[in-house]
Amino acid sequence: MTNIGIIGLGTIGSGVVSILKNNSELIEKRTGIALNIKKVCNLHKDKAESLGLIEKHTTDYKEIINDKDIDIVIELVGGYEPARTIIEEALKSKKHVVTANKAVIAKHGNELFKTAEENNVSLLFEAAVGGCVPIIKSLKQSFASERIKSIYGILNGTTNYILTRMKEGMSYEDALKKAQELGFAEPDPTFDVEGLDASQKLAILSSLAFNHKINDKIHTEGISKLSKLDIKYANELGYEIKLLAIGKKLNGEIELRVHPTMISKSHELCSVINEFNAIYINGENITDNMLYGKGAGQLPTATVIIGDIIDIANNNKILNNSFNDITIKDINSIESRYYLRLKVPDVPGVLAKFSKVLGDNNISISGVQQKELEKEIVPIVILTHKAIEKDINKAIKEIEELDIVKEKPILIRIEDM
């Protein structure tokens, strides 16, 4: 019998309780493990009452941490504090910890893993990335022998839902409103739409894929400035735009970034629509592997939390990876192809002017398209060959200073996968 204590009875916590209540016989049949909820902690006792757990309820999390019969603590408080303190104290009391808290793992994971190792217990966090997609376990176990070269993730359901609607012609504002109506976006959507959620998840994935300490200083751009015009033009050129979390290891250097990215329509990741998440992996031996599923939701998330609990109950202890520090490659030194949209007057010599700026900055053009006329102002779309980010940024600055350019140029990175 494995005794667990649950701290936090919000949506996810209630989901864990409900699955354990309904399916514990099934779990035991499949795994040989009997799980028992020994205590639950929540500020409001009503919640524990409604879950039929009033006799196991406490408002003081220390009662769970100090209970010597509890083997595993499930932290589902969320946010940075007191979640971090709870996890730390639990580990120091030699309890294994399972959490869904991406924020704490992305920011404090390195120290917490160290604490777990020092106390000979495990800290697992499958639910922190990709909802019910078993990506953490796959990286830590099934692919433990694999030198991974790249990870491409659609890690945020909100933005993927919005981009799916925009591809159908909706404006960003309308698509966001629709996502909010359906509960896919928060009233304040900043954390999702600006890419911060995806960025925390990438920090966690990258650490496991490339064996380094978690580093959450990731170049991050969201989708809030994306125009449906660019989605349309991208489409005409054979691309779709996805908010990709990109992790690559090349010549010993690690590149991590989150931004709207043009990818070929024929790529498997384009089939990932609406609120779905997916993680696409390429390694030395495993190529084009994808895990796909719902990235959020009460019961999917609770399911993989229970998977982590079972893993600990089965294993006794799973290594908490402690890797070396890394420096993420500066965004200015990355190499990419680029999509560039300019608005210029429809007069002779215009193309020559900005072509010269691009050429002077070592950027070679692979294609130019003039789009429909708008009151003598023409949108021009340029695709470049591979170029260095700092060169393209310098070129854009110089282009902005040309008197022919009527609006801030739009820049979208193109990823060849």
Next chain:
Amino acid sequence: MTNIGIIGLGTIGSGVVSILKNNSELIEKRTGIALNIKKVCNLHKDKAESLGLIEKHTTDYKEIINDKDIDIVIELVGGYEPARTIIEEALKSKKHVVTANKAVIAKHGNELFKTAEENNVSLLFEAAVGGCVPIIKSLKQSFASERIKSIYGILNGTTNYILTRMKEGMSYEDALKKAQELGFAEPDPTFDVEGLDASQKLAILSSLAFNHKINDKIHTEGISKLSKLDIKYANELGYEIKLLAIGKKLNGEIELRVHPTMISKSHELCSVINEFNAIYINGENITDNMLYGKGAGQLPTATVIIGDIIDIANNNKILNNSFNDITIKDINSIESRYYLRLKVPDVPGVLAKFSKVLGDNNISISGVQQKELEKEIVPIVILTHKAIEKDINKAIKEIEELDIVKEKPILIRIEDM
């Protein structure tokens, strides 16, 4: 230090050796586990020599099974015998066993799991299904709390490759030839193209998904009789044809079958093309989850074999599920929608004749399309509403006896997912 013995140094065995040689430092860094190849067994000593393992080589597998320092035996001989005997003897010698052998697991898994349990060791087999797709571990661990309702698998890369080419307009014969040229199909392709490979894999998956003893008496149809005409017509109607391995649990009954299946073009599984495999899962709490990747190949397969080895080294022992017997629902009692193609003369009253036969057998028509004229013989495509398999079979027999029907009718099941 975990000592392993490898029996069989063919393609996959050599792959395991090669990854362990190159990446054992990485494995130890990630998992804390040091793996050591203690002995290898192969009939031809040249192979061991070429892998630099001549000092560890034996031609007698019993030397591995009787080596008291070996913890885990990797069976990579393939086929039914002596593979089954080797696995059994290894388990009885209290060795954990890892295998990639789907044939042995599908046919003898139940007894072998029992032997493993009796000897308090594990028998793992991730590589037996879906190549490097971590579906077994996901079912046994991440989704251990989940009541799974359905599994749809594209489990055979050969047939999926052939169907992808046929969709582009190639004939079955040409597509098979192309697959053989590329090494995706064997010189004798029967086992793949007749669905037998997918059927063995489904038997294994179903056991884990629905908690029953492995039952390999599965209704199986292959793709060798499929015409590109039907693929074209299916396409015009908004469908694609995939060789699906279908497992469903409905009202306590389990349905297992492998056959060419029409699925809506908008379904995620249609994006699975060429030699790729994918497993699509729906459960009570987890919906629309998909694992996708290469279903075969030396190094992908070897990678997940090493994942199993790590799992055992980590866990000491993982439960070998021992479930109850099941009866698979008889194929004649399943319910499906159907696509039916007939060739009939273009004369009045034809439609009335076979409509009557269908109606008399409780089959209601949802659509009829007359295709292009071929010398006064018209192909007619009929889509039905849901009907019972035995009714449609009876109707087809009666239709075949009508003097207006010029060719054996073609029947393809349509799956609404």
